[in-house]
Amino acid sequence: MHADPKGVLTGVHFLDGDHACCEGTLAAGARFAAGYPITPSTEVVERFASRIPIVGGVFIQMEDELAASIAIQGAVWGGAKAFTVTSGPGFSLMMEHIGYAAMTETPCVFVNVQRGGPSTGLPTLPAQADMMQARWGSHGDYAIIALCPNSPQECFDLTIQAFNLAEEFRVPVMMMLDECVGHMTEKVIIPEAATIQITPRRYTHRAPDEFKLYEPLDDLVPEMVRAGEGYRFHVTGLTHDERGYPSMNVSTQDRSVRRLVDKLKPLANGRAICDTAQLEDADVVVVSYGITSRVAQRAIDLARQRGVRAGKFRIISAWPFPETRIAELAARVKAFVVPEINLGQMVREVERAAAGRAHVIPVTHAGGTVHDPSTILQAIVEAAQ
Amino acid sequence: MNELSLEIPVEIPADAHNPVEPFLRMDRMPHIWCPGCGIGTTVNCFTRALLDSKADLDKVAIVSGIGCTGRVAGYARLDSFHTTHGRAIPFATGLKLANPELQVVVYSGDGDLFAIGGNHFIHAARRNMDLKVICVNNLTYAMTGGQTAPTTPGKVVSATNPYGVFEPAFNLVQLAEAAGAAYVARWTTYHVKQLSRSMEEIMKKKGFCFIEVISPCPTLYQRRNKMGDGLDTMKYYKQASKVRHGASTSECGLSATGEIVVGKFVDRDRPDYGELLRGQMTETLGDRYAEPEVMCEC
Amino acid sequence: MAKGFVAITVERCKGCGFCVEFCPTHVLALSSAYNSKGYHPPHVIASEKCSGCDLCGMYCPDFAIFGARHAR
Numbered sequence: 001m002h003a004d005p006k007g008v009l010t011g012v013h014f015l016d017g018d019h020a021c022c023e024g025t026l027a028a029g030a031r032f033a034a035g036y037p038i039t040p041s042t043e044v045v046e047r048f049a050s051r052i053p054i055v056g057g058v059f060i061q062m063e064d065e066l067a068a069s070i071a072i073q074g075a076v077w078g079g080a081k082a083f084t085v086t087s088g089p090g091f092s093l094m095m096e097h098i099g100y101a102a103m104t105e106t107p108c109v110f111v112n113v114q115r116g117g118p119s120t121g122l123p124t125l126p127a128q129a130d131m132m133q134a135r136w137g138s139h140g141d142y143a144i145i146a147l148c149p150n151s152p153q154e155c156f157d158l159t160i161q162a163f164n165l166a167e168e169f170r171v172p173v174m175m176m177l178d179e180c181v182g183h184m185t186e187k188v189i190i191p192e193a194a195t196i197q198i199t200p201r202r203y204t205h206r207a208p209d210e211f212k213l214y215e216p217l218d219d220l221v222p223e224m225v226r227a228g229e230g231y232r233f234h235v236t237g238l239t240h241d242e243r244g245y246p247s248m249n250v251s252t253q254d255r256s257v258r259r260l261v262d263k264l265k266p267l268a269n270g271r272a273i274c275d276t277a278q279l280e281d282a283d284v285v286v287v288s289y290g291i292t293s294r295v296a297q298r299a300i301d302l303a304r305q306r307g308v309r310a311g312k313f314r315i316i317s318a319w320p321f322p323e324t325r326i327a328e329l330a331a332r333v334k335a336f337v338v339p340e341i342n343l344g345q346m347v348r349e350v351e352r353a354a355a356g357r358a359h360v361i362p363v364t365h366a367g368g369t370v371h372d373p374s375t376i377l378q379a380i381v382e383a384a385q
Numbered sequence: 386m387n388e389l390s391l392e393i394p395v396e397i398p399a400d401a402h403n404p405v406e407p408f409l410r411m412d413r414m415p416h417i418w419c420p421g422c423g424i425g426t427t428v429n430c431f432t433r434a435l436l437d438s439k440a441d442l443d444k445v446a447i448v449s450g451i452g453c454t455g456r457v458a459g460y461a462r463l464d465s466f467h468t469t470h471g472r473a474i475p476f477a478t479g480l481k482l483a484n485p486e487l488q489v490v491v492y493s494g495d496g497d498l499f500a501i502g503g504n505h506f507i508h509a510a511r512r513n514m515d516l517k518v519i520c521v522n523n524l525t526y527a528m529t530g531g532q533t534a535p536t537t538p539g540k541v542v543s544a545t546n547p548y549g550v551f552e553p554a555f556n557l558v559q560l561a562e563a564a565g566a567a568y569v570a571r572w573t574t575y576h577v578k579q580l581s582r583s584m585e586e587i588m589k590k591k592g593f594c595f596i597e598v599i600s601p602c603p604t605l606y607q608r609r610n611k612m613g614d615g616l617d618t619m620k621y622y623k624q625a626s627k628v629r630h631g632a633s634t635s636e637c638g639l640s641a642t643g644e645i646v647v648g649k650f651v652d653r654d655r656p657d658y659g660e661l662l663r664g665q666m667t668e669t670l671g672d673r674y675a676e677p678e679v680m681c682e683c
Numbered sequence: 684m685a686k687g688f689v690a691i692t693v694e695r696c697k698g699c700g701f702c703v704e705f706c707p708t709h710v711l712a713l714s715s716a717y718n719s720k721g722y723h724p725p726h727v728i729a730s731e732k733c734s735g736c737d738l739c740g741m742y743c744p745d746f747a748i749f750g751a752r753h754a755r
Contacts, residue, residue: 006675031679032483034475053666056675058482062475063508070472071479074448077466078483079680100469201681226680227464227480228487230443234410234459236467245413246459246467396753397690403740403749418744420697420722425744433741575705577741615744616700 003027003160003196007055010190017155017182018043021111021175022051024159025083027196030109031057032080034071036064036090039123040179041113044085065090069097073106077235079226081163081201083109087179088117091130091137098172099138100237102260105214105222107166107201109159111175113182114290116367126179127367128290129342134174135319143261146174146319147273148289152186158316161273164199169263170221176318178341180291180370208232214256215242220263264320272322275314278304282311283334284383287326287350289315291370292339299339299376308384318346326353335383339363339376359383408432408442410462417456421615423574423600424454427521428461430577431492434584445488445588448477450502452528453602454494454521461492471501474509477516483679485659488517488588495522496534499555503535510564510593515657517587518595522557523602524639531605538641541610557597559634562651567592569634569651573599575622576647583649592657599645610641687735687752689727695747698722702739702748708732711739 007026015023022044025033031052035045049059057080062068065086072082086094091112101108114130116122130137134146145165149158155177162173204211204223208231216222222242225231234244239256241247267273275293278300279285288296293314303310313329313336315322326349330336335358338347347362354360363379365371405428418424435442442463449458451470458465464487468476473491481489491498498506498520509516525543526532532545535555542549561569568590572580580598587594601607601618612618622645630648637646656664666674689710696718703711703725710733714726725748727733733750740749 029681031677031681032479034479053670053674053677056678058662058677058679060478060482062478063504066472067475067478067505067508070468071475071482074466074476074479074481075483075679076479077464078480078487080479080483081681082479082483096469097472226484227446228444228484232443232462232464234465234467236459237469238467245410397688398751398754401688401690401749401751403690403692403746404737404751405740405746405749409746415695415745421699421701422744425746426701426742429741429743429746577738581741614699616704619701619704 001198001200003193003198004029005193008190008193008196010192013188013190014185015152015188016043016185017149017152017177018113019047020152020155020188021159021177022047023190024156025109026051026055027190028081028160028163029198030081030083030163031055032072032075032082033059033084034062034068035085036062036068038087038090040115040182041085041087041111044111065093066097069094069110070100072108073097073101076106076108077227083111085111087113087115088121088130089119091133095137098144099140099142101172102138102142102144103237104235105170106172107170107224109162109166109173109175111177113177113179115179122368124179125368126291126370127341128178128292129345129367131176131318131342131345134176141257141261143264144172144174144319145169145264145267145317146176148176148316148318149181150290150293150314151181152184152188155181156188156190160196160198164197167199167201168221170202170224171264174319176290178290212242213244214240216259220259267317268320268322269324272325273317274322274325275316277312279311279313279329281309283309284380285311285313285329285333285336286376286380287313287315287336287338288340289318289346292341295371295373296339296376298373299380302373302377303380306381308381310380315346321349321353323349323353326350327355330354330357333358335359335361337361337363337376337379337383339371341365341367341370404436405429405432408435408462409460413460416460418453419604421601421603422453423523423615424457424521426574426577427519427580427598427600428457430581431519431584433581434588437581438585438588440488440588444486445490446480447490447492448473448480449491450493450497452494452497452526454492455497457492471497472505473497474502474505474516474518478509478514481515491516491518493520494527495520495524495536495557496526499535499557507564510561510566510595512658513565513567513592513655515591515659516593518593519584519598520557520595521598521600523600523606525602525606527602527605531602531609538639541641543609554639556634556638558637558650561595562634565593566595566651567653567655568594570649571597571599571637571647573622573626573645573647574601575619575626592655684753685731685733687733687750689733689739689748689750691724691726692747693718693724695745696722696724697745698724699744701742701744705742706739707736708734
């Protein structure tokens with residue numbers, strides 16, 4: 001279906017990533033947000049707070065991130081598309097509820113505009129050090145989807161995709177911005193609502209006495225429902241059976257928890273979202289995401305000028321990790337160079353997927369600013385030798 | 386259904402059924418609560434209140450946290466949500482704001498609502514969020530084995546205060562009133578009629594409504610403190626309770642063996658969150674304010 | 684004939700004694716029999732005194748008993 005025009009600010013704009021992300025939520029059909037102020041993410045909800053009373057919806061600033069991260073899930077079960085926004089310290093607070101959303105299969109979006117950490121860290125400066133946390137931050141076995149935009153335009157486009165994926169897979173989706181992308185101002189084109197594809201919520205058409213809230217369809221994803229329609233359904237974070245009733249035994253655990261992870265497998269394979277170039281003849285592939293990918297592009301261009309056959313693999317869907325694509329490349333390239341604004345996080349996934357068939361060279365950065373292209377270039381040149 | 390009276394035959398009409406059963410997920414019976422626990426008693430009262438208030442049960446949602454009382458959501462045959470520890474109220478907030486037609490009831494225990502959930506309680510009360518909060522207060526963390534709760538009275542023994550509790554306990558009704566609740570009442574599980582009536586009242590009242598229900602936890606709280614079983618506790622409630630409607634909540638503190646002031650203490654009219662939101666938006670935006678259509682029609 | 688009757692689901696009872704204690708007309712007593720879980724369920728000892736008020740049902744934490752009026 002197409003986007004609801006009420007939420008689509010069609011036109012050519014000059015926006016920063018945070019603001020563009022907000023427009024993405026509105027275009028995607030989000031009409032409920034709960035948030036708590038935290039630099040550098042706050043502008044997303046500040047804009048939402050001023051836009052939503054005119055578009056038609058609700059924003060509530062909750063008393064903390066624990067409240068915000070579960071209020072959005074209450075809203076989802078009430079029938080809304082909902083999201084919250086935060087940065088590192090708030091992301092840490094939200095972890096229990098990210099796990100709750102994964103366990104209860106509540107479709108919603110969490111936006112993390114990453115900043116320097118750990119702890120209070122560098123509130124106004126960029127980092128990409130929450131990437132592993134996005135995947136593993138809550139306890140137990142579960143899976144999530146994470147997307148990494150590298151421009152304000154992508155903050156708009158990928159946010160819509162985040163909502164769509166959340167509905168398709170009944171899963172929480174992490175939008176992993178960084179402070180740079182969130183606070184840089186660029187041209188953002190918002191098209192006509194009729195051209196924006198929205199994935200509708202997979203509401204069931206079955207009658208209440210036939211419907212089971214956790215009975216998966218062929219794609220391992222169950223259908224959805226909302227409160228107030230007579231389904232008298234039950235949602236719990238306890239290990240539960242297809243009816244949603246607590247069923248705390250080994251066989252239910254095995255069945256249900258494996259399915260939570262398996263349902264997202266397509267994104268690790270053919271449906272991985274990435275942006276690649278010059279891979280056909282590449283000796284060295286630069287794997288990067290977010291703002292670092294913009295710097296990496298410069299390094300790749302400089303390397304090519306020097307005759308080094310460098311290629312670009314920009315990760316857009318970071319989780320599930322695009323392991324199939326990386327594994328294929330590992331079979332025929334010499335090395336991967338992985339610059340990130342952290343001390344080595346996604347590089348571990350590249351190593352895992354490469355399984356020793358290619359060298360993997362991290363280009364780390366403790367945070368606070370972007371890489372200098374020369375450090376990435378140096379790594380590419382050394383890798384090519 | 387297995388009905389028999391053991392020694393003296395009684396005439397039972399063939400179509401007789403327990404009025405509480407349509408409200409329960411009978412496929413999940415028997416429940417997990419102990420002999421003499423009062424939670425089931427509160428559920429009977431809640432069922433009676435739902436019936437008498439003629440609420441549309443398709444539009445009543447129940448949200449609970451973690452703990453023994455938190456299990457009520459799993460047994461109620463309503464749209465029901467067993468959420469995370471302490472966070473039933475913010476979940477309920479989102480649910481209510483997405484679909485204001487729902488009557489949202491929060492049904493949880495003293496530890497869940499007032500320790501880990503304390504911050505959310507006071508803010509929802511402050512906002513006068515239209516939620517009906519039923520707190521079964523058994524003065525302990527029952528599910529996890531009887532540890533000290535913010536309501537555990539002084540000097541009693543608990544799993545984490547083996548030498549006796551020495552922290553002052555919360556006075557929940559005073560806290561609720563101070564935070565801004567529109568309706569505050571306290572009953573015990575002995576007061577089944579009055580409790581049902583209070584529950585019915587809150588189903589019909591807009592705003593943040595709070596009912597504290599004192600209940601036995603015979604397996605942990607009472608047993609550890611040699612206070613007898615559930616029945617002994619109910620007899621204590623009967624003997625020690627004093628109905629004082631309109632009493633000053635600051636004078637309603639509880640102790641281990643003392644007087645229990647019960648009754649309706651606060652029943653005031655304040656605009657609820659929804660009214661305040663709409664009022665402010667229409668005042669500043671006028672016609673530009675769009676009616677919130679939070680539910681997606683997709 | 685009594686105004687009301689009491690129906691007891693013996694297997695659900697946990698012998699807490701609330702119904703026996705709080706029946707206003709003392710219709711019930713704990714029986715000496717056991718259910719399969721080892722609890723003594725109540726039984727009716729004065730059926731003619733039952734008004735069908737269902738206080739027993741309101742008190743029962745296990746949903747194991749209820750009272751109702753006979754239809755006229």
